[in-house]
Amino acid sequence: MPYEIPAIVQDRVSPRAREYLKKIEHFVETECIPADEVYEAQVSKEPSLRWKSYPPIIDELKKKARAQGLWNLFLSKTHYSQGAGFTNLEYGLMAEILGRSHTGSEAMNCSAPDTGNMEVLAKYGNDAQKKQWLEPLLDGKIRSAFLMTERYAASSDAKNIDMKMRIEGDTIVLNGTKWWSSGACDPRCAVYITMTKTENNISTDAFKQQSVVIVPANTPGITVLRPLHVYGYDDAPHGHAEVRFVNVRIPKSNLVLGEGRGFEIIQGRLGPGRIHHCMRSIGAAERGLDYMIARVNDPSRRTFGKLISEHGTIRTWIAESRIQIDSCRLLVLNAADKIDRNDAKAALKEIAMAKIVVPRTVIDVLDKAIQAHGAGGICQDFPLARMWAGIRTLRIADGPDEVHLAQMGRNENKRAAEIVKRHEAQEKRREELFRLYKIEGRSQL
Incomplete structure (x- = not known):
């Protein structure tokens, strides 16, 4: 279509x-x-x-x-x-x-x-x-990799990033280990965009201790230890690597924007990127729904005397999937439009909502498609299992759901004083109306 x-x-x-x-x-x-x-x-x-x-x-x-x-x-x-x-x-x-x-x-x-x-x-x-x-x-x-997450730190709180960056004159020295470094295994990968923590000039502001540096992939001291698997898929040749840095020396000129500007840079990077992930995911959901519809209408696959599509459960799955996909699309486009009108920072709430809802929803749509395929859905004969595995990672990548939910809940709760004030005014007016009309007992309203 x-x-x-x-x-x-x-x-x-x-x-x-x-x-x-x-x-x-x-x-x-x-x-x-x-x-x-x-x-x-x-x-x-x-x-x-x-x-x-x-x-x-x-x-x-x-x-x-x-x-x-x-x-x-x-x-x-x-x-x-x-x-x-x-x-x-x-x-x-x-x-x-x-x-x-x-x-x-x-x-x-x-x-x-x-x-x-x-x-x-x-x-x-x-x-x-x-x-x-x-x-x-x-x-x-060339291709590139993004190095932020660390194996030995709770990276969902980016303040915990611990790769050390020591400045020695015109040189930066890096020590630490990164993992889930997407793209670092690719033979075409020539550069790492890397988030670090300054070792010898740490600000008292926890959000100004991190910096972003450009690291050529062939710099001495870098070891790509292994590719990590996603539900059994190694995603070769792209891969998600564990990478070790031991006294890796790069020019200070490879510092991006300035020392201590890491959070600012990463927030600017992740906003549009999250939207891109969401829209690609919706495309995967559309393809999953297409696979489901094709499978359940295959005339050679009948159960209990009916086409699979003639069973009520399957029709419900198709309808639910259509609603879910269309709802997600509007949510993401709203976030994209707000970025266009202002910037990613102005659209934090809308980006977070899309980032939370879309992967969950697409996983559900793909799961229905897998179920409709029976055992075929979980094997390599169809792309559904791989698609499901890839989308499932997005509930963790670019900030886990829980972080975005906590941030959204905190920001939404800032309206509490305003809401309480409005409710108090409404309650006061309600009491005035009760007295005016000589009504006894609130239950009559």
Whole structure:
């Protein structure tokens, strides 16, 4: 079914973006989805080569996508000059289509963590940093990794980040261990965007102790210890690495924005990135629903004398999935629109709501699709199990649900004084009305 722009945002989507949405959908449906299984088949099964090569079909897809202008779609025109000139809302619609395919985002140079890292460099990097790292990333010549989470710290509270950054004159020395470093296993990964804690000049402000540095991946002292598995998937060749730093020395000029600016940078990075994840997830949910509908209407698969789709439970699942997907889409587009109107900081509540609701909902939709496929749903014959595993990580990545819920609850509760005051005024007026009309007993109201 051709992609339909939700009616509520029709006036927010430019004619140019509409044309691109058609081109993206055609490319994903005709090129990327058919290539997904080829990509998986081309990942080396030989352990010694698995992390030293990548599927050649991805370069073919990139060449085709770039020839059609489907490249670097993610950098919002509201805040950046280097992208394709779309708003966050417009790219959100595009990201949903990309999320239908395993290869779609990378084919158009729109895959994480490169997108977030490019946003960091574009927004906060100096001219030299942009020249050395942003330009080759935008050109697709290299890939990158994002290093924040740590194995030996409760990283859901980013103040606990403990990788030490010691400044010695014009040199920064790094020591520590990171894990879930997405992209660090990829043989094309040339640079790490890394969050650290200053060792020799720690501010009394807990939110100004962290810094972000650019670390070339080939710097001596770095060891990629192992790839981590996600429910049994190692996500080769991309991978999620555990990385050790021992006296890693980089120029002080690799510091981004300035010492102690880490929280500011990371919040700027994660806001739009969370929206991108959410919209790609909705695309995965749409594909999951398509798989479910195709499966339950297969004439060769009948149970108790009926097509599977004729059973009431299945029809309920289809209806619930449609409602869930459409509800999530509006929630995310609302957040994207608010970012466009202001910035990510102004849309914290809306981003948090989307970040919490979308992965939970998409997991439920995919779970229904898996159940409708029976045993086939949990094996490699369909992409559903892998999609489910990937989406499940989003309840932890970029801040676990509980952190966002706590922040939302705290901010929402700030309205308490205003609400109490309003209730007291209403109660006072209520009592006046009781006296005026000589009514006895509140239960009569």
